[in-house]
Amino acid sequence: MHDAIIIGSGPSGVAAAYKLQDRKILLIDVGQTSKQPDGLTENFFDIRKKAELYFDSLIGTNFESLDNIDKKYLSPKIKAPFQRYVIDGGNRFGSIGSETFRGFMSYAQGGLANAWGAQLYRFNDYDLKEFPISASDLEPYYDELTKLIGICGQDDDLTPFYGSTKGLLPPLQLCTLGADLFKKYTKQKKYFHQKKIYIGRPRLGILSIDYCNRKKCDYSNLDFFQPQLPYLYTPSVTLHELIAQKKLNYKPGYLVENYKELNGKVIVEAKNIDTGRKEVFESKKLILAAGTFGTAKIVLNSNEDFQAKLPLMDNALSYIPFLNFFRMGSRQEKCSLYTQLNLCYTGNLCDELVMGTFYAITGILHSDILFDMPLAVKSNIIVSRYALPAIIVLNLWYPAKKRETNYVELSRSGNLHINYKPEVIGDVERYLIRQFIKIGYFSTPFLCKYPMPGNGFHYAGTIPMRLKPTGKYETDSYGLLYGSKRVHVVDGSNFPSLPAKNLSFTIMANAMRIADNIKKELAEDA
């Protein structure tokens, strides 16, 4: 019998497996993988010059990159043909239905994190105010992860929000526009601070120097088209290391459907996705790390509960394009990275911190955005050629709170259904647009985009952690499901609140903390 079974290979599953690597662990996963696109070895800028040779990678044999024309919106991070594996499988393994929410479940090896921007932020005590734990409980795990992943960043105006800079690698190079914005902000810092706007470098799991046998970022700008870039950390990196070192028994090709606790053990039932045959696995502990939706589905299914409405939180998001008028007509930059700078807004237009990231947009197809411009078709093409090198896009994230209107439930067909009332946002966008005129960055509210909830992939809160859990869909501070002795929830499901900061780093640190406690319990049992 295994000491523990982990379900899912996303950030939480891999972080838990990393901490339990000296125990007898089985990780069960659907584990879809991507093929590597042929010959995408050059810079995106050069590839575009012979684009027809890379048609299958840029557009796809099934014209995947054009899907936003006639289908529901997909972020450029998962739209490209070779990135699609991250969200594929919904029809086969269970999907999410909703009129008001665009929810994604990942059946990929490494989970939704295969499409993440690798932004990794520590939660402070304010962020954790509704959690039954404090920042000091997570600090040692944040430090350990910083060393494991290789996170770049620096001590700047955002340090009060992002916490310790211990162990950070140097920051990445900025593109010309990012550097220009940062320089102008630095000159006008006093003004921006009065307006409660702070700008600094992001903390990214992207290597700025060679680190632990991984090569540093080459600024090839292929992040939207090539999966598994060596310089960008994803949980798959650690997963592959654990498998190679034989510290983990990894079982891909299985979809876990339910579990039950019986006679001092947990019995997990999983379906072999090739044969359809059901198989049973046993362990002393079960660690649910299938992602917020995956875990909710397994727990509800195990309870055969088609009535319960589990709470759901998701960070509302928006995009503001800023034009630096005086950089119009600049040469399109060859070497770049999409993530440039971060912004924190603490003013009174929102109850809590609003966080943002400035993105360079030279790594996507112009067609993805040129129809957002208000000109005639041909004019959009020509003007965007001159304007896009002068445009930087600010992506804002809002904190999410538990609301009665926002919930997920399991239908008898086995699919999840979500009800979600979108947040009304727009004031902060208008405010920021006014402030950035001061440094020559122009925008207008009608160019702002507000994607449907769910498109940001920050899902949390279905089975929240409580100091004293009271319902069967709550856990204690160690993720132990109420009424259970052996089932732990370690992914975003157990977040009782969701600040605007990207949640992935905290999911990983929290999973390690819980895994550490499970390790202690297993030792005591033995």
Next chain:
Amino acid sequence: MREINEKDSAALSKIYLSDEGSYLYHSLFKSSIPEALKTKYIRAHEFIIPSGTVEQFKAIKKIIKFNLDVEAAELAFRKKDSQHPLLQKIKILIYLMECDSKYHHLFINERASFLEAIFALLYHSLYTLYKLIKGKILKGRYNLA
């Protein structure tokens, strides 16, 4: 009269898409569509299915039949419906053009040219205004949905 079977219907649809692609391209860029691009345009419709009302599709047919200005008509439609099938079809064409090195110069600016950019912005703002007025007139005169 012979019944049209599925195979005939597919062939007819290809002929229609070929004419449609050729007309859209010619109207937008004042030249003939390269064969390779036309083939991709037809194939793309196997995966991307523009949707709209019967009237909207009739409007596209009317635009082709009467040799109307595609850019002007699209601009007039866009104000009312940003998902008009004409725009969806133009998007297919533009995506395919962007992934063809022949059109690289149309999309990527390789030399710094601030004045050129400002001139382009001013010219195309006026050009858009002209096309918008023309589009509204066409829409009214030909009763385009």
